[in-house]
Amino acid sequence: MNDPLFQPLRFRNLTVKNRILRSNISGRFDNYDGSGNKARINWELKFARGGVGAIISSFVPIQRIGRILPNYATIDRDETVPFWRELVSRVHEHGCRYIIQLSHSGRQRDIRSLEFPGAAPSSTDRPESLHGLPARAMTLEEIREVIHCFAQGARRAREAGADGVELHGANGYLITQFLSSGINDRRDQYGGPLENRARFVREVVQAIRREAGRDFHVQMKISATEHNDALFPWEGKGNTVEDSIQVVRWLEEDGIDAVHVSTGSSFPHPRNPAGGFPVNAAARTYDIMADSGRFALRNLLIFRTWPFSALFRWWWGRRGGRRVQGANLADSRRIKEAVRIPVLCTGGFQTASIIRKAIADGDCDAVTLARPLIANPDLVRMFERGQDHPPRPCTYCNRCLVNVLENPLGCYEPARFGSYEEMIDGVMSVFRDVPEAEDEVRRAAS
Ligand SMILES: Cc1cc2nc3c(=O)[nH]c(=O)nc-3n(C[C@H](O)[C@H](O)[C@H](O)COP(=O)(O)O)c2cc1C
Numbered sequence: 001m002n003d004p005l006f007q008p009l010r011f012r013n014l015t016v017k018n019r020i021l022r023s024n025i026s027g028r029f030d031n032y033d034g035s036g037n038k039a040r041i042n043w044e045l046k047f048a049r050g051g052v053g054a055i056i057s058s059f060v061p062i063q064r065i066g067r068i069l070p071n072y073a074t075i076d077r078d079e080t081v082p083f084w085r086e087l088v089s090r091v092h093e094h095g096c097r098y099i100i101q102l103s104h105s106g107r108q109r110d111i112r113s114l115e116f117p118g119a120a121p122s123s124t125d126r127p128e129s130l131h132g133l134p135a136r137a138m139t140l141e142e143i144r145e146v147i148h149c150f151a152q153g154a155r156r157a158r159e160a161g162a163d164g165v166e167l168h169g170a171n172g173y174l175i176t177q178f179l180s181s182g183i184n185d186r187r188d189q190y191g192g193p194l195e196n197r198a199r200f201v202r203e204v205v206q207a208i209r210r211e212a213g214r215d216f217h218v219q220m221k222i223s224a225t226e227h228n229d230a231l232f233p234w235e236g237k238g239n240t241v242e243d244s245i246q247v248v249r250w251l252e253e254d255g256i257d258a259v260h261v262s263t264g265s266s267f268p269h270p271r272n273p274a275g276g277f278p279v280n281a282a283a284r285t286y287d288i289m290a291d292s293g294r295f296a297l298r299n300l301l302i303f304r305t306w307p308f309s310a311l312f313r314w315w316w317g318r319r320g321g322r323r324v325q326g327a328n329l330a331d332s333r334r335i336k337e338a339v340r341i342p343v344l345c346t347g348g349f350q351t352a353s354i355i356r357k358a359i360a361d362g363d364c365d366a367v368t369l370a371r372p373l374i375a376n377p378d379l380v381r382m383f384e385r386g387q388d389h390p391p392r393p394c395t396y397c398n399r400c401l402v403n404v405l406e407n408p409l410g411c412y413e414p415a416r417f418g419s420y421e422e423m424i425d426g427v428m429s430v431f432r433d434v435p436e437a438e439d440e441v442r443r444a445a446s
């Protein structure tokens with residue numbers, strides 16, 4: 001089959017069987033202490049069975065203070081390795097690769113940390129803009145410690161048999177907090193010109209190479225254009241795609257093997273995940289944040305009070321891009337033209353012909369999917385059968401996203417289901433094992 005979708009994707013140290021990867025999707029499946037559990041394995045297996053070439057994990061904290069929510073499996077200590085080893089080996093049984101996303105929240109958390117309730121370490125003392133969670137600029141010693149923790153996370157990922165790691169350098173988390181001209185206001189060697197703002201992530205990559213070796217796959221997710229002023233026009237614009245091209249060039253010199261193109265200097269952001277903002281669902285789940293930051297109670301009241309809720313939803317929609325499917329392809333193409341390493345592109349993909357064209361036109365080497373796979377974990381199997389688009393597609397409503405604060409991750413779009421019970425059954429399926437016999441058949445087919 002010469003279909004570009006199903007051509008192997010060759011990185012320097014890794015080959016993936018096709019061009020469709022599962023993008024990172026966090027969900028509160030694990031234990032409060034950060035140890036992983038079976039629900040996480042069941043979750044990842046849904047996509048491995050569904051035929052993606054590789055899974056890029058959810059946000060995996062490399063330090064406890066870098067958590068965004070409890071119940072996300074961490075890789076902050078050696079005792080976590082056996083869990084990751086089991087997860088990776090179960091995913092491998094389906095011919096699917098597994099890449100762990102090494103992450104640190106910095107000041108951008110989804111809930112105030114119970115263990116570290118004070119100001120969160122960041123590049124800046126300024127609170128983050130969405131919830132108003134307090135921040136403090138890290139000392140040089142703290143920066144060195146976090147770089148060390150990233151390298152240890154990569155070493156543990158390798159020991160667990162993972163096929164590589166991804167640095168979460170996008171969407172407002174710690175690495176973005178250093179990279180971004182809209183966030184980083186330091187006056188030392190880690191702030192100011194782009195060269196200084198990129199120093200932190202470059203040192204992370206160099207430390208990973210020393211600790212995990214040259215032959216281990218390392219990629220970086222980046223918000224190519226930050227649109228830092230999307231929600232709050234009085235803030236700086238943040239990095240442009242030209243800035244990001246330079247950063248990726250430097251990282252290529254430092255030895256990264258691929259880049260994963262995203263957008264937006266916060267999470268969520270009107271452009272990522274692009275689509276609607278379900279204020280009614282947020283009015284229910286955002287109460288978990290109410291006492292967390294300077295603006296959280298204000299936000300909750302906005303979500304709960306008409307006409308402010310309608311106004312917010314309108315503003316969110318207006319500040320998002322017009323295109324959802326392939327929203328980041330223009331940036332991806334610019335980066336691809338500037339570097340030799342493969343470029344992965346995230347953002348709205350769920351139609352085979354659109355993905356095929358993006359790859360054939362040289363806009364990217366492969367695509368990564370999140371919400372369309374939450375809605376249809378077997379989407380790649382549909383493409384294999386020649387279907388161009390799923391019969392019950394993801395509507396980009398973002399109900400999965402806002403439910404994540406309190407509820408198990410899954411598709412919460414009632415319009416996609418025959419009944420409420422059917423929808424909840426789908427969400428809860430992550431707590432049920434697939435019978436071994438059924439799984440055997442799928443493994444044999446992959
Ligand atoms: C519920 C949810 C959780 C997500 N968690 C992460 C994450 O942990 N790390 C990350 O880099 N991106 C995360 N994302 C962003 C996705 O990986 C993806 O880049 C984005 O949603 C755009 O792709 P899509 O349109 O296919 O969903 C998340 C998205 C959703 C909807």
Ligand code: SF4
Pocket residue numbers: 371372374375393394395396397398399400401410411412413416
């Ligand atoms: S809730 Fe379902 S339909 Fe809505 S964005 Fe999430 S996966 Fe797509």
